[in-house]
Amino acid sequence: xxxxxxxxxxxxxxxxxxxxxxxxxxxxxxxxxxxxxxxxxxxxxxxxxxxxxxxxxxxxxxxxxxxxxxxxxxxxxxxxxxxxxxxxxxxxxxxxxxxxxxxxxxxxxxxxxxxxxxxxxxxxxxxxxxxxxxxxxxxxxxxxxxxxxxxxxxxxxxxxxxxxxxxxxxxxxxxxxxxxxxxxxxxxxxxxxxxxxxxxxxxxxxxxxxxxxxxxxxxxxxxxxxxxxxxxxxxxxxxxxxxxxxxxxxxxxxxxxxxxxxxxxxxxxxxxxxxxxxxxxxxxxxxxxxxxxxxxxxxxxxxxxxxxxxxxxxxxxxxxxxxxxxxxxxxxxxxxxxxxxxxxxxxxxxxxxxxxxxxxxxxxxxxxxxxxxxxxxxxxxxxxxxxxxxxxxxxxxxxxxxxxxxxxxxxxxxxxxxxxxxxxxx
Ligand SMILES: *Cc1c(COP(=O)(O)O)cnc(C)c1O
Numbered sequence: 001x002x003x004x005x006x007x008x009x010x011x012x013x014x015x016x017x018x019x020x021x022x023x024x025x026x027x028x029x030x031x032x033x034x035x036x037x038x039x040x041x042x043x044x045x046x047x048x049x050x051x052x053x054x055x056x057x058x059x060x061x062x063x064x065x066x067x068x069x070x071x072x073x074x075x076x077x078x079x080x081x082x083x084x085x086x087x088x089x090x091x092x093x094x095x096x097x098x099x100x101x102x103x104x105x106x107x108x109x110x111x112x113x114x115x116x117x118x119x120x121x122x123x124x125x126x127x128x129x130x131x132x133x134x135x136x137x138x139x140x141x142x143x144x145x146x147x148x149x150x151x152x153x154x155x156x157x158x159x160x161x162x163x164x165x166x167x168x169x170x171x172x173x174x175x176x177x178x179x180x181x182x183x184x185x186x187x188x189x190x191x192x193x194x195x196x197x198x199x200x201x202x203x204x205x206x207x208x209x210x211x212x213x214x215x216x217x218x219x220x221x222x223x224x225x226x227x228x229x230x231x232x233x234x235x236x237x238x239x240x241x242x243x244x245x246x247x248x249x250x251x252x253x254x255x256x257x258x259x260x261x262x263x264x265x266x267x268x269x270x271x272x273x274x275x276x277x278x279x280x281x282x283x284x285x286x287x288x289x290x291x292x293x294x295x296x297x298x299x300x301x302x303x304x305x306x307x308x309x310x311x312x313x314x315x316x317x318x319x320x321x322x323x324x325x326x327x328x329x330x331x332x333x334x335x336x337x338x339x340x341x342x343x344x345x346x347x348x349x350x351x352x353x354x355x356x357x358x359x360x361x362x363x364x365x366x367x368x369x370x371x372x373x374x375x376x377x378x379x380x381x382x383x384x385x386x387x388x389x390x391x392x393x394x395x396x397x398x399x400x401x402x403x404x405x406x407x408x409x410x411x412x413x414x415x416x417x418x419x420x421x422x423x424x425x426x
Contacts, residue, residue, distance in 0.1 A: 004048040005036045029396045030380045035387075040067025042406035045392060053392035054411050056332075056356075058402040060394075061209070061241050061266040064325075064354060065315055066406025072270050072311045079307035085299060093301040096310050100268070100276060103313070104250060106258045110278030111287060112301040116240035116265030117145030119275035120203065122295045123261045124149055127201035127234035129293035130283045135195060137202040139182040141211030141368035144203055144238050144263075152177040182214060182367045185223040196231035201261075206251035209241040209400035211371045213350065213357025215364070221257045228260070234283065240265035240275065241400070244313070246353030247322050254352070270312030272305035321405065325354040328412055329403040332356065335416030343423035346375065356401045358382075358393070371398065382422065389418040 012019035020026045020034070027034045035047040043066050045055045055067070065072060079092070093112060101107045113119050124147075128134060136149055144150040151166040152174045178195065180187050182204075192199065202224055208214040228235040237259035242251040244267040252259055261279035268274050278284060286293045299305075315321070333349035333356050340347035348359045359365060360375035360382070379397035386393055391414075394401055403412075 001049050002033070002035065002047070002051070006033050008036045008048060009033045024394070024396055024399065027395045029376070029398075030383045032384060034395070035392070042066040042068075043404060043408070043411050051390065053387070053390050054407070054415055055392045056401040056403065056415075057392060057394050058404050059271055060399075061245060061355070061402050062269055062271045063402075064245065064267050064404055065270070065312055066404040069270075069312075069315070069406070071315060072308050075307040075311035076272070076304055079304045082303070084304055085302055087298060090301065090303050090306075092303055092306045092310060096268075096306050096313070099310070099313055100264070100278065103244075103248065103317075104252070104262060104278075106252055106260075106262055106280075107278040108281035109284035110276050111284070111295065112306070113275040113277070113295075113297055114273045114299050114302070114305070115145070115275045116238075116263065117147055117275075118297065119240060119263035119265055119277045120144040120150060120236075120238055121147035123236050123238075123263050123277040123279075124201060124203065125295065126277070126283060126287060126293050127236060127261065129291070130286050131200045131232065131234060133198055133200035133233075134176045135198045135200055136177045137188075137191060137199060138177060138179055139204055139208075139368075140179050141182055141214065141371060142203075142205045142208055142238070143210030144205075145240070148173050149177055150203075152179055181369075182208060183217040183220050184367070185217075185220055188220075188223060188227060192227045192231055192233075196227075196233070199231060199233040201234040201236050202228055203236040203238055205241065206237050206239065206255060206257070207242050207246055207352050207355070209355055210398075211368055212359060212365070212374070212398050213352070213355060213400040214366065214368075214371065215350065215352060216255065217366060221255050225257050225259075234260045236261045236263065238263045241355070242353075243267055244316055245355050245402070247326075248316065267312065267316075268309045269305055270308040272308040273299075273302070274305045274309045315405075322353060325403060325405055326351070328407055328409070329354050329356050331409075332403060332412045332415065333358075335412065336419050339416060339420040339423050342420070343426050345378075345423050345426050351403075354403050356403065358401065360397070382419075385422045386415075386418060389422070391415045391418055 243264040265275040329351040337349045360378040365371040376397045
C-alpha cells in the first residue's frame, strides 16, 4: 500500500514544481510515484504508509553511517542547543578544516560551503582566477552540480564545444566548456595539444557516480595529471561523491593521483548541508579575503551541519571501517550478478569502496556511450519489483548506489535472495 505517498505526491505537485525539490526524486525515469519517507534507522527507511525498505540510496551518498546514527544525532542536538548559526567563526570549523587537511594530503587549505554545487562552482571560479584562463574541460556523463558552466554536454563528434544541456544556460558561457569522452586519454591529449594554453582547468569525477558507476581506466587519471602539470592547468577532482565513500583517502588516495583542487560534499556533512573545496596553498590564497576571487556564504561552516560532519568523519576513521564496507558492497554486487547469471539475465555489477553500479548489460560500461547501451526498461522492471519486495534502489538506471556501515550481512542476503526470486521468473 502506498496510498499516503500517492496522496502527498498529488498535493506536492500543486505548489512544488513536479512535486519534488530535486528532479530524480520524482521517479520520472522509472515511472510510478515516489515514496515519501517518514523515518530512517540504520540501513532501513520507512515510508509514510508504514512500508520498510533496505535503503541503497542513503540520501544519494552522505549517509555512510546509515540513518540517524546516534553519535551524529547527538552531535547535532548538542550543537543546535548552543545556537543554530552565528555568521562568525566557530571552533568546530577549524577542527573540521584541520581534519580534512590531515586526511587528504593534497589539501593545504580548505573552504567550507553548503553544497557540492557551491563547491564545484567556486573551485572553477578559483581555477579561472588563478590561471587567468577561461576554458574548462569536463567529461560527458560526469555531473558536477547545477551551475551554468557545468550543465554542458558534448555535441556529436570529438572536441565539440559544448552546448548547454539545460534551458537557461547562456550559449556564450557553454562555449567555454569543452566536453570530452570519459576514459579517452588520446582525446584528452589532442584537446591539450590544440588548446593547452587556454585551459584553466580539467574537472573530473575520479570515479564517476552520476551516469551510474564508471571506473577510471588504467592511466586515464595519470594522463590528466601529466597534461595539467605540463600546460599549467588546474586539475580538479570532484570528490563530492567519492570523498570518504571509496576509502579514507578518497579516490585520489585509491589511485595515487594528487589533484590541485578537490571538491567535497555528501559524506563530509553526514546528511547535513556541508560542501568544501580545497587544495594547493598558492591557489587557495587567491580566494577572498586573501585574494581577488570572490566567494562567500551566510551559512557556510554552519555549526549544526559541521557537527554532523565532524561526528561522521570521526567514526569513519575506525580501523577496518572501509575494509568492511567494501566487503559488504562487493558481496551485494557479486550476489546480484550471480543471481542474474543463474537466470540468464544480461546484467553486470561492480563496486568501489561503499559505492556500486548495477547494469542491465553484460559488461560494466567504461564511458557514457556504453552506459547508454544499458537496458533501461529492464532496470525499471527490476527497480519496481525490488521496491515492492522492500529494497530501495536509486530510482534511475543512471545513478550509483550506496551501502552504509549500518547494513549487515543479513540485509545484503535478503536483498540478494529477493533479486534471485525476481530473476527466476524474468
Ligand atoms: C552530488 C554531486 C554534486 C552536487 O552536490 P549537491 O550537494 O547536490 O549540490 C557535485 N558533484 C558530484 C560528483 C556529485 O556527486
